[in-house]
Amino acid sequence: MKPLTHQIAALVRQAIQKAQNAGELPQADIPAIDIKPPRKPEQGDYGASVALALSKGMSKPPLDIANIIAKHMTKPDFISAVEVAPPGFVNIRLDENWIRDMVNILITSGDTFGALDIGAGKRAQVEFLSANPTGPITIGRSRGAILGDGIARVLEATGYTVEREYYFNNAGVQMHNLGESLRIRYLKELGQDIEIPDMDKFYQGEYLIDYAKDLITEKGDSLKDTDWEVFKEYAEKRMFGWIQETCTRIGIKHDVFFNENTLYDTGVVWEILDDLKARGHVYTSVVREGETDEVKAENAHLKPAQWFRSTTFGDEEDRVLVKSNGEATYTLPDIAYHINKINRGFDLLVNILGADHFTQAQVVRRGVVALGYDPELIHVVHVQMVSVVRDGKPFKGSTRRGLFDTLDELIDLTSADAIRYFLLQRSPDSHLKFDINVAVSQGNENPVYYIQYAHVRCAGILREAAVRGVNIDGADLSLLGAEELTFLRKCLELPDIMQIASENLSPHTIAFYAMELANAFHPMYDRVRAFADGIDPDLQKSRLAFYSATKAMFKRVLDLLDMTSPERM
């Protein structure tokens, strides 16, 4: 089904047009019609404020306009009443029997409830977690990973065919450093007295010591005169396996692993460079065009590099594509990669990056424009930093040093469900504080339990029903009262939530909704008993049907978040 607000907005628009055609309202542009629940439930289920916005252009009091709109509104089966309220709201009441029928819909097809077709026939690609495989996944990086997978799930649920891709940066200096670091560990493990070089470049993670030991077990000292490349290959392979293992633990599975190396192997990187040159966007120089003599003198010792004249496309300064030593910077293959993605024919490209990559993403975007491609296809979602807190104090780590704040460690301490929810519940724009103590806790402050407990309670009712031999055949839904209807109204919001989450690439709205849904459930559960003393068999049946639907609803929402739906806790 389509979101109710969109269906109602269409009806309001039709009513305005009918009134205009009948000469009861003057011709005027109709603005976007926003449908929201009124502040107070007794004012109706949904309301439109469009009469207020039309008042000026139509030179009529908003209340009059609202009355005319209401008069021309058609009422499909889901609407029972259209009312007008000052200063000019058009309010809609849903038909209660239609709402009750939600129970049947949820029982029979709850697993697809809220699915939309806005991406039908379209292919989307979500690229996330891409990085040098120089270390395990940290908590900081896991935010982008969870968000990327969350976005992919939302897009799937709203009709897109989705590919999840990992761009594997296995070329470049950092990987060289990783190989060199392993080589040194290997030689040290062999007993050689080697000084650990420049701390900035050396990866200190203890896992490299383990890898070195494993290498000695496998190959003995046969690699002692080998250079860094063999070690890089080995470290990369091990690291890749580790990262994938962690992904599996948290429920993330990529469909495509794209190796940066292939861009070099196929020569695409240099084709892109030639294309940029042919278009006149590249120049060869020691320093940027227009630099002062002072800067020129400082850099006089360098050989010329090749520069992308990105200032043509609004950049603050030009960027190096090929260093004076002849190697490409990260920028050039990154542009080539994005061109590659565009050429694969996706309708939507989503790229999850840390906020620290903002400038880089802008440069790539300008490169795409310079090559004559449409950058609008590419949606970059920047996640703000995660600051990890433990016992009220900042908790920091670094991929290059030891094993601090890894996602693995956090999964060990908490659960995949808790991490999923915590990292998904906030807007990507917010600076997320991850409190390890809260995530670890099994108490009230942890919303994961509150949501899952709703599902557990429903499961408990179903178990009780089985014991009592009660089933839902022939349940009379008209027996469901105001409390149940309030909850079902909340369920009806899911399609709207899905649309917002899909269009804005914001799965956190679903996480919030899950909390609201649980918040609507628990108070009702306390008052609406299925099997307490004195409840007659017909009412037991209808309430059992209702809780069966409720269970399906929580299962659906938890599935959307890729969280488990426990039967017991």
Next chain:
RNA sequence: GGGCAUGUAGCUCAGUGGAUUAGAGUGUUUGGCUACGGACCAAAAAGUCGGGGGUUCGAAUCCCUCCAUGCUCACCA
């Protein structure tokens, strides 16, 4: 100094121009368990929506400005 983002209850955060009274969770205070599992429920207190201007019927939301915080401005990736 430039760019991006953030600033909403003690804390963590929703809120994509609409309803005399700005929401949720948590925390605080008070009350409720012979239970379809209390990991729950009920109630209360708690806010100059960072400050100041502006736009209009109407602003937490849009514009300007100032303040504060994070990230970023490499021939690193």
